[in-house]
Structure formats: C-alpha cells, structure tokens
Amino acid sequence: MAETTTARNACNASVWLDDSGGTLLDISGSANSFDPSFTREIGDYHVFQQCWKKRLACGLDGSFTLNVVYSTTAAEAFQLLNAWLFEGCLATFRTLTWYMPDKNVGSNMWSAEVLLADFGWTEDPSDPGPVIATATLVPSGEVTHSVLAT
Amino acid sequence: MLYRILRQIDCGNHGVLGPMAGIHKLEWMNAKAINKLIEVGAISRVKAPPMEALPGLGRESKKLSTQGILNAGEVLEMEEGELAKKLKITKKQAQQVKGKVRGFLEPDKPKKSG
Numbered sequence: 001m002a003e004t005t006t007a008r009n010a011c012n013a014s015v016w017l018d019d020s021g022g023t024l025l026d027i028s029g030s031a032n033s034f035d036p037s038f039t040r041e042i043g044d045y046h047v048f049q050q051c052w053k054k055r056l057a058c059g060l061d062g063s064f065t066l067n068v069v070y071s072t073t074a075a076e077a078f079q080l081l082n083a084w085l086f087e088g089c090l091a092t093f094r095t096l097t098w099y100m101p102d103k104n105v106g107s108n109m110w111s112a113e114v115l116l117a118d119f120g121w122t123e124d125p126s127d128p129g130p131v132i133a134t135a136t137l138v139p140s141g142e143v144t145h146s147v148l149a150t
Numbered sequence: 151m152l153y154r155i156l157r158q159i160d161c162g163n164h165g166v167l168g169p170m171a172g173i174h175k176l177e178w179m180n181a182k183a184i185n186k187l188i189e190v191g192a193i194s195r196v197k198a199p200p201m202e203a204l205p206g207l208g209r210e211s212k213k214l215s216t217q218g219i220l221n222a223g224e225v226l227e228m229e230e231g232e233l234a235k236k237l238k239i240t241k242k243q244a245q246q247v248k249g250k251v252r253g254f255l256e257p258d259k260p261k262k263s264g
Contacts, residue, residue: 105187106183147158147159147187148160149176150161150183
C-alpha cells in the first residue's frame with residue numbers, strides 16, 4: 001500500500017459567512033476551529049430466512065460547529081453571529097462557505113444556506129485566555145461540494 | 151486540449167461545472183490550474199479516438215482525413231463554422247456532427263440508486 005503524500009492539516013483552511021447584506025466575509029481570522037459533520041438517514045430491516053440485516057438510505061443532513069474568538073469588530077465572527085442571533089425571531093438564512101486545505105485551485109469547497117441554531121460562550125474571570133464562543137449552524141437544503149477551479 | 155469534468159468544479163465567473171457537464175476546453179484556465187485539478191482528480195484529459203473509429207461518421211471521417219484532421223478531439227475543438235466549411239455542410243449539420251462525436255466521448259449518465 002503506497003503511503004499518502006497528500007495529507008494536509010487545517011492551518012490554511014478558510015471559512016466565510018454572509019453578513020446581513022449578503023456579502024460573504026472571511027471569518028477565518030476570528031474563528032479558531034470549525035467542525036463540519038454530515039449524517040445519512042438509514043433505515044434497516046430483516047427479512048425472513050436471512051441472517052444479515054438489510055439497509056436503505058434516504059436523506060442527508062449536516063451540522064457545522066464553529067468556535068470563534070470573542071472580538072469587538074463588527075465584521076468578525078463573534079459580532080457577525082451575535083448580530084445575526086439578535087436580528088429577530090424569524091431567523092434569516094446565511095451562506096456558509098468553507099475551503100480545505102486552503103482557498104486555492106484544487107481545494108475542496110463546500111457551501112450551504114444555514115441557520116444559526118445555537119450560540120453560546122462562557123465568561124470566566126479566572127481565565128486569562130480569550131473568550132471562545134461556540135455556534136452551531138444547520139443547513140437548509142443542499143450542501144454543495146465543489147473543487148475550486150479559479 | 152479537451153478535458154472531462156469528473157467532479158463538480160467551481161469556476162468563479164465561469165460558473166459551476168458538474169460531472170454531467172461533459173467535455174470542456176477550459177480555455178480560461180492556466181496550465182498550473184489545469185495540472186492541479188488533474189492531480190486532485192477533478193478533471194482528466196480526454197484521450198479522443200481517431201474519427202474513423204466512431205461508428206456512423208465514416209463519410210465525415212474520410213472528408214476530414216484528407217484535410218489532416220484525424221482525431222475526434224480536433225473535431226470537438228473546432229468551431230461549427232470551420233467544421234461546416236471543411237465538410238461542405240451547413241452550420242446546423244456541423245453542430246449535429248459535433249453532437250454525435252460528443253456523444254461517443256462523454257460519460258454515460260449515472261444510474262439511479264435505490
């Protein structure tokens with residue numbers, strides 16, 4: 001088995017989120033981790049006289065956890081998420097786009113229209129480190145995957 | 151050179167091309183970008199067969215071979231007007247010839263899964 005030569009870390013990953021005006025903003029500089037995850041809905045069943053289970057697959061879903069640094073600039077992740085949360089009861093969809101391993105030709109690019117499902121942080125006076133807030137974004141509709149070609 | 155799109159690629163101002171987009175020249179891309187996309191398996195070079203190998207295109211193949219055009223890829227890269235001139239047919243007929251050639255080179259549509 002050949003050893004891979006194309007392993008990459010996430011140091012240069014890039015995460016972008018819409019502001020209220022629909023302009024994608026690069027929040028990589030104020031986000032310190034990003035956890036996308038996907039699930040496939042699977043149903044299983046047995047039929048008579050068969051030992052092994054059978055399965056059928058149907059829907060796909062995703063959930064994206066974003067850990068951001070508390071900062072005070074409006075166009076950075078924390079203030080962007082906070083303003084989004086408090087824009088009203090009827091949440092609006094925003095475009096979330098991220099790139100791995102970087103934002104160059106050949107990189108993977110995912111994109112989705114998302115809602116802000118959870119947003120929270122801990123304010124601890126005994127912790128000298130920056131406050132880190134965690135947001136969970138959930139997609140509405142398809143999450144697209146492309147290879148960046150420009 | 152022609153390229154087959156194997157995975158969905160985001161071409162910025164040129165839009166998004168999915169695997170069903172078939173064969174493209176990708177003329178707006180530089181060699182470095184093309185090589186990178188080949189390396190990551192997003193596109194591949196089309197290794198087009200000789201025209202004479204394509205069934206139902208014998209007459210066109212003969213006419214074109216006398217003008218030094220032997221490969222199906224060359225036919226696909228040619229503008230319809232130019233092809234029409236070489237084959238002494240209308241532009242619409244040239245478009246149909248290109249469509250036939252394209253049909254032999256593009257991948258089959260994926261089968262639906264359960």
